[in-house]
Amino acid sequence: MSATHDTVTKKGTRWTPRLIKRLRGKRSQAEFGAMVGASANTIWRWEDGRSEPDQQHSQNLSALAERERFLEGWKLAGSGILVGELDTASRKLSGKLRQTLEGRARALRE
Numbered sequence: 497m498s499a500t501h502d503t504v505t506k507k508g509t510r511w512t513p514r515l516i517k518r519l520r521g522k523r524s525q526a527e528f529g530a531m532v533g534a535s536a537n538t539i540w541r542w543e544d545g546r547s548e549p550d551q552q553h554s555q556n557l558s559a560l561a562e563r564e565r566f567l568e569g570w571k572l573a574g575s576g577i578l579v580g581e582l583d584t585a586s587r588k589l590s591g592k593l594r595q596t597l598e599g600r601a602r603a604l605r606e
């Protein structure tokens with residue numbers, strides 16, 4: 497996450513350009529705009545940081561995020577370090593990488 501402090505609060509989400517892009521994912525701006533009631537050009541302006549969603553659009557973005565479970569379980573710490581599920585996944589990935597490297601090192605010694 498960025499140093500601009502993407503935040504998740506009980507009242508809702510501060511929809512930063514980065515979060516909007518992440519929620520849009522691989523959808524086109526036009527397709528995403530139709531889902532939240534905005535034009536493709538408006539989505540572009542949000543993602544470029546030229547404007548911010550108004551209250552109604554923020555509610556639409558939050559509703560879409562909730563339907564897609566986009567922010568479920570996210571916790572931010574410090575300047576945007578994600579904790580929780582990512583810690584577990586990171587430990588598993590590190591273990592797998594270590595095993596692979598140890599196996600390759602053994603194969604090279606033989």
